[in-house]
Amino acid sequence: MKKLLSVALGVVFAVLMIVASPAAAADPVKIGVLVPLTGIVAQGGLEMKYGIEMAAEEKGKVLGRPIELLVEDTQIKPPVAVTKAEKLVYKDGCKALIGVFSSGVGLAIAENIDKLNVPFVTTHVMTTEFYNLHPLVFRSGQLANDQTAVGNVKGILARPELKNRTYYVIVHDYAWGHDAGERFIALAKQNGIKIYNEAFDKAPIATKDWSSYISKIKASGADGIYMAFITNVIPVFAKQAADFGLQAKGVKLVSGAAPGPLELEAGGEACYGIFGVSDWSWDVNNAISDKWEKDFFAKYKTIPSDAAVHSYVGAMNLFNAIDKAGSTDAKLIGAALRGISFNGPYGVVRISAKDNCARNDAVLTETMAAPANPFGAKVTMKVLETFKAEDLGPSEK
Numbered sequence: 001m002k003k004l005l006s007v008a009l010g011v012v013f014a015v016l017m018i019v020a021s022p023a024a025a026a027d028p029v030k031i032g033v034l035v036p037l038t039g040i041v042a043q044g045g046l047e048m049k050y051g052i053e054m055a056a057e058e059k060g061k062v063l064g065r066p067i068e069l070l071v072e073d074t075q076i077k078p079p080v081a082v083t084k085a086e087k088l089v090y091k092d093g094c095k096a097l098i099g100v101f102s103s104g105v106g107l108a109i110a111e112n113i114d115k116l117n118v119p120f121v122t123t124h125v126m127t128t129e130f131y132n133l134h135p136l137v138f139r140s141g142q143l144a145n146d147q148t149a150v151g152n153v154k155g156i157l158a159r160p161e162l163k164n165r166t167y168y169v170i171v172h173d174y175a176w177g178h179d180a181g182e183r184f185i186a187l188a189k190q191n192g193i194k195i196y197n198e199a200f201d202k203a204p205i206a207t208k209d210w211s212s213y214i215s216k217i218k219a220s221g222a223d224g225i226y227m228a229f230i231t232n233v234i235p236v237f238a239k240q241a242a243d244f245g246l247q248a249k250g251v252k253l254v255s256g257a258a259p260g261p262l263e264l265e266a267g268g269e270a271c272y273g274i275f276g277v278s279d280w281s282w283d284v285n286n287a288i289s290d291k292w293e294k295d296f297f298a299k300y301k302t303i304p305s306d307a308a309v310h311s312y313v314g315a316m317n318l319f320n321a322i323d324k325a326g327s328t329d330a331k332l333i334g335a336a337l338r339g340i341s342f343n344g345p346y347g348v349v350r351i352s353a354k355d356n357c358a359r360n361d362a363v364l365t366e367t368m369a370a371p372a373n374p375f376g377a378k379v380t381m382k383v384l385e386t387f388k389a390e391d392l393g394p395s396e397k
Contacts, residue, residue, distance in 0.1 A: 028067065040230065043263075044232060050296070052069060052315045062322040089117075099124075103175040106122050120137050123313075124141060124311075126145045126179070128145050141313055142306075154387060162254065168197060169184065169195060169201070184226055226254050226255075229255070234258075234263070238271045252275065254276055259274060261379075264379040265377065265379055277363065278362060279310060280306050292344070292345045303376075313345070317342045348360065359396075362389075363385065364386075365384060367381055
């Protein structure tokens with residue numbers, strides 16, 4: 001009997017040791033990071049990765065366990081992104097997905113979310129189709145197209161140099177560009193802003209030579225351009241427009257997305273005078289933003305970008321939601337994400353419980369010569385005006 005009791009106690013002790021094992025408690029929570037690391041927006045994808053890494057380093061742990069980021073290159077191709085997402089979830093055991101630059105890729109992931117059965121937080125998809133798309137699909141980071149349109153229309157009406165113009169609209173030919181053009185045109189017309197081409201031009205994403213489009217704009221007589229281009233293409237278009245003399249003739253450029261900082265540097269003076277509403281630029285001055293910029297530059301030795309800061313904020317909302325859920329269960333994390341908020345470099349970013357999409361303040365900026373700065377940047381997105389989240393909408397009533 002004593003021998004049996006001894007064996008039984010030994011088994012119980014062994015089980016307790018396994019349960020309490022530091023190794024078991026230290027198993028990481030794996031998060032799948034989907035970003036474009038090759039192709040036309042590779043730089044933006046790299047900056048997204050940087051922002052998520054910064055958030056993981058700052059957060060340290062979730063549920064008392066290390067955060068492990070597993071990064072996959074979407075190549076901005078929906079089928080590739082879906083395959084990578086499946087690998088991250090089924091093979092690697094990721095408990096959530098974050099990132100995604102393009103609306104086409106984001107919609108493809110969302111279409112497969114029931115099979116993947118993990119929460120998906122996009123930091124960059126702007127299409128309005130993401131509102132209430134799925135209980136496990138969220139947006140935290142970049143403004144949505146309707147919010148950007150509201151801000152840009154407000155900016156046009158408020159700035160003497162932008163109002164009373166006729167705008168030629170040109171977009172990238174995919175889901176985000178179409179939605180951005182439609183949202184801006186509808187709102188502009190409601191507010192008396194003249195649009196030259198309501199059907200708007202749609203340029204292939206691979207376009208590098210913009211001369212044919214710029215010639216059309218020049219011939220139209222329009223004195224304003226509203227462009228919805230992938231972030232790193234904006235300075236390229238602006239430089240070619242300057243080469244054609246459009247800005248010299250007084251044509252003003254308004255953008256539906258924030259231009260990439262490194263591309264702005266390459267464009268130089270030709271890229272001065274691009275207006276647009278976005279969440280953030282390094283000209284935003286508050287204690288949190290100033291510290292984040294300093295930390296980012298110290299770590300990566302590159303100009304702090306909106307792509308990085310959006311991704312940082314989105315990741316912090318995701319990590320905090322996992323802690324709030326107290327679990328890696330998909331439904332519990334999803335419930336925790338609804339209504340969660342994070343006070344970051346551009347203020348409080350809250351994921352609305354109504355539609356799973358973010359609400360936050362935004363800034364109207366103009367690109368111009370940069371003042372002395374620790375990043376060595378020669379071009380800055382100067383903050384002209386700040387819009388409150390409630391002014392950008394949409395309504396949550």
